[in-house]
Amino acid sequence: MTATTAGTATAERAGVAVQFQDLHRWYGKVHALDGLTIDIAPGELVALLGPSGCGKTTALRALGGLDEVDAGRILVDGRDMTHVPANKRGMGIVFQAYSLFPNMTTIDNVGYGLRLRGVGAVDRRKRATEMLELVGLAKQADRYPYQMSGGQQQRVALARALAIEPKVLLLDEPLSALDAKVRRQLREEIRRIQIAVGTTTLFVTHDQEEALALGDRVGVMSAGRLEQIASPTELYDRPRTAFVAEFVGLTNRLRGVADAGAVQILGTRVPLLEGSAGTGPVTALVRPESVKLTPEDGANAHVLAVSFLGSLCRTQVALPDGDLVVAQMAAAEMAGLAPGVAVRVTVAPSPVFAVTG
Amino acid sequence: MTFTPSTPAGAAPADTPLAVRSTGSGRGPRRRRSRFHSASRIAILVIVLGYLILPLFAMLEFSTRGDYGSRSLQSYAAILSNPNLIDGIATSLEVAVLTVLGMLLLLVPTMTWTVIRVPRMRRVVEFLCLLPLAIPAIVLVVGIAPMYRWMGQHLGAFGGSPLTLVFVDIILVLPFAYRAIDAGLRAVDVATLADAARSLGAGWPRTILQVIVPNIRGGILAASVLAVALVLGEYTISSLLSFNTLQVVIFLLGRRDAFVSVAVSLAALMFAFVLLIVIARFGAGSRAEQAAEEEPVR
Numbered sequence: 001m002t003a004t005t006a007g008t009a010t011a012e013r014a015g016v017a018v019q020f021q022d023l024h025r026w027y028g029k030v031h032a033l034d035g036l037t038i039d040i041a042p043g044e045l046v047a048l049l050g051p052s053g054c055g056k057t058t059a060l061r062a063l064g065g066l067d068e069v070d071a072g073r074i075l076v077d078g079r080d081m082t083h084v085p086a087n088k089r090g091m092g093i094v095f096q097a098y099s100l101f102p103n104m105t106t107i108d109n110v111g112y113g114l115r116l117r118g119v120g121a122v123d124r125r126k127r128a129t130e131m132l133e134l135v136g137l138a139k140q141a142d143r144y145p146y147q148m149s150g151g152q153q154q155r156v157a158l159a160r161a162l163a164i165e166p167k168v169l170l171l172d173e174p175l176s177a178l179d180a181k182v183r184r185q186l187r188e189e190i191r192r193i194q195i196a197v198g199t200t201t202l203f204v205t206h207d208q209e210e211a212l213a214l215g216d217r218v219g220v221m222s223a224g225r226l227e228q229i230a231s232p233t234e235l236y237d238r239p240r241t242a243f244v245a246e247f248v249g250l251t252n253r254l255r256g257v258a259d260a261g262a263v264q265i266l267g268t269r270v271p272l273l274e275g276s277a278g279t280g281p282v283t284a285l286v287r288p289e290s291v292k293l294t295p296e297d298g299a300n301a302h303v304l305a306v307s308f309l310g311s312l313c314r315t316q317v318a319l320p321d322g323d324l325v326v327a328q329m330a331a332a333e334m335a336g337l338a339p340g341v342a343v344r345v346t347v348a349p350s351p352v353f354a355v356t357g
Numbered sequence: 358m359t360f361t362p363s364t365p366a367g368a369a370p371a372d373t374p375l376a377v378r379s380t381g382s383g384r385g386p387r388r389r390r391s392r393f394h395s396a397s398r399i400a401i402l403v404i405v406l407g408y409l410i411l412p413l414f415a416m417l418e419f420s421t422r423g424d425y426g427s428r429s430l431q432s433y434a435a436i437l438s439n440p441n442l443i444d445g446i447a448t449s450l451e452v453a454v455l456t457v458l459g460m461l462l463l464l465v466p467t468m469t470w471t472v473i474r475v476p477r478m479r480r481v482v483e484f485l486c487l488l489p490l491a492i493p494a495i496v497l498v499v500g501i502a503p504m505y506r507w508m509g510q511h512l513g514a515f516g517g518s519p520l521t522l523v524f525v526d527i528i529l530v531l532p533f534a535y536r537a538i539d540a541g542l543r544a545v546d547v548a549t550l551a552d553a554a555r556s557l558g559a560g561w562p563r564t565i566l567q568v569i570v571p572n573i574r575g576g577i578l579a580a581s582v583l584a585v586a587l588v589l590g591e592y593t594i595s596s597l598l599s600f601n602t603l604q605v606v607i608f609l610l611g612r613r614d615a616f617v618s619v620a621v622s623l624a625a626l627m628f629a630f631v632l633l634i635v636i637a638r639f640g641a642g643s644r645a646e647q648a649a650e651e652e653p654v655r
Contacts, residue, residue: 064556065556066555086556087556097549098549100553101553101568101572103572113558116557116558117558
């Protein structure tokens with residue numbers, strides 16, 4: 001489960017390397033981290049993605065020093081930080097819950113870490129103002145947290161985390177309490193700032209769209225284990241496990257028969273991805289955009305519902321054997337598709353993952 | 358792509374709620390009901406104030422009686438000339454201050470630590486803190502006081518140190534102080550604030566003093582007020598342990614001179630009342646804390 005470091009996109013950035021080496025953490029009988037091993041390159045943004053309870057936040061807290069690990073090592077810039085207390089690690093953390101100190105103004109919040117480092121009042125204010133300018137909130141410097149919206153509070157939390165020039169920036173689902181529009185805006189802002197500052201960043205989320213949009217690489221976790229870590233496109237197009245194939249993006253479960261590294265689905269022979277079940281009856285996990293629909297009189301599949309999603313259109317189709325298939329296409333291609341229309345269903349010959357059964 | 362029909366200026370929207378548009382009907386009974394509610398509120402206020410103020414007025418009337426139906430402040434003047442009374446007031450204040458400090462030093466770090474690090478122990482701490490409610494004063498005195506007396510004698514610079522009483526009083530105020538501080542801790546996300554402070558470089562003492570305490574100031578203040586009120590009103594244990602606190606002196610005075618005793622009681626009540634107002638005023642909280650109770654920005 002060792003991952004390779006990121007490629008050229010992040011090679012030139014500042015920041016430090018982070019290594020999780022065979023981390024284990026038990027909470028009673030729950031094995032929250034089960035041999036987690038990840039290498040993060042300097043300046044890289046790695047998004048850890050997984051369902052609730054998969055161990056992604058435990059991994060982040062372990063790196064931040066907020067939780068202990070039972071076994072394994074955490075190296076930051078080659079130095080063993082496994083047992084260094086949180087306040088000596090120099091990590092900037094933005095939490096899921098609003099974490100600004102309610103008794104301090106915005107600028108005092110941002111300057112708090114500098115105050116602890118003995119930075120004088122003038123320099124502290126200057127640096128805090130710079131950080132607030134970076135997140136576009138310099139005008140709110142004298143406001144208290146309760147006078148700001150959730151999105152603004154998380155921006156200030158980001159400025160506060162960056163003000164101390166952290167070795168590593170840890171983002172623990174910082175957008176999950178925000179509404180969809182603010183979440184998208186802030187997501188782009190985080191990416192812009194992270195690229196500008198060049199700090200190595202670990203971003204934890206259960207939202208796959210967020211992870212795929214932000215991460216140089218995305219690590220998918222399940223039950224304390226790292227299922228796969230890869231670039232967003234590789235993760236989406238070439239999942240290595242059934243869990244990744246099903247968790248990332250939408251999938252249709254289509255039955256077919258596999259042999260010689262390919263599977264026959266809906267009349268098309270489709271190559272199988274590495275790690276798939278190789279022979280006999282299998283269930284192929286097919287992306288909706290790989291399913292093609294052609295309106296055709298006399299075809300024995302018919303459209304059940306059509307959902308318009310702006311630039312895309314999603315169509316639900318009933319196959320002759322009663323199975324349901326979802327197809328996704330550009331909205332411009334939806335002409336002629338309406339509930340009740342007979343369609344021919346085919347599958348694009350791009351590689352798919354298949355499981356036995 | 359939603360379409361919102363515009364409304365001409367001044368025209369009432371067609372979907373104005375019925376309750377807003379309705380006029381006249383039902384106003385009479387509502388007004389009668391409102392008058393009835395106002396009258397009942399005033400009646401309750403008068404009864405409660407009468408219940409609280411009449412005894413005070415009676416005390417004032419009794420303590421200012423002079424010879425042959427005249428009015429005199431002689432009883433009040435006697436308070437200042439009674440050395441036992443001055444000592445009693447000083448002892449009570451000393452015990453109150455030390456009790457508040459001891460209680461805060463014991464409870465705030467313990468409860469904060471429990472919330473952040475060992476939440477499953479919260480119930481155990483709560484149970485231990487509420488236990489003194491169920492323990493009669495005599496049990497405390499007979500069971501625990503000898504140990505505290507020994508500690509008081511060895512920790513205090515002087516033999517009959519009121520530290521003995523302070524230790525017992527800290528136990529007595531635990532149930533009330535626990536509730537007040539617990540409410541303060543529940544009002545903020547202590548664990549996240551502590552994590553944030555630590556990640557920025559604060560050790561535990563700084564985290565508690567600079568981040569947690571200012572944000573649970575209301576709870577700490579309420580706990581302090583309750584502790585002061587309880588200590589200033591406590592008689593049984595002080596008497597059983599033979600400490601001449603204000604309450605004990607008042608009781609002894611009452612056996613010798615009823616007028617002075619009642620005057621002292623009234624003065625003590627007023628003193629406690631003013632003291633609690635001063636404490637509450639002193640720690641009323643910053644602008645941020647007061648305003649934070651308002652509706653937050655969304």
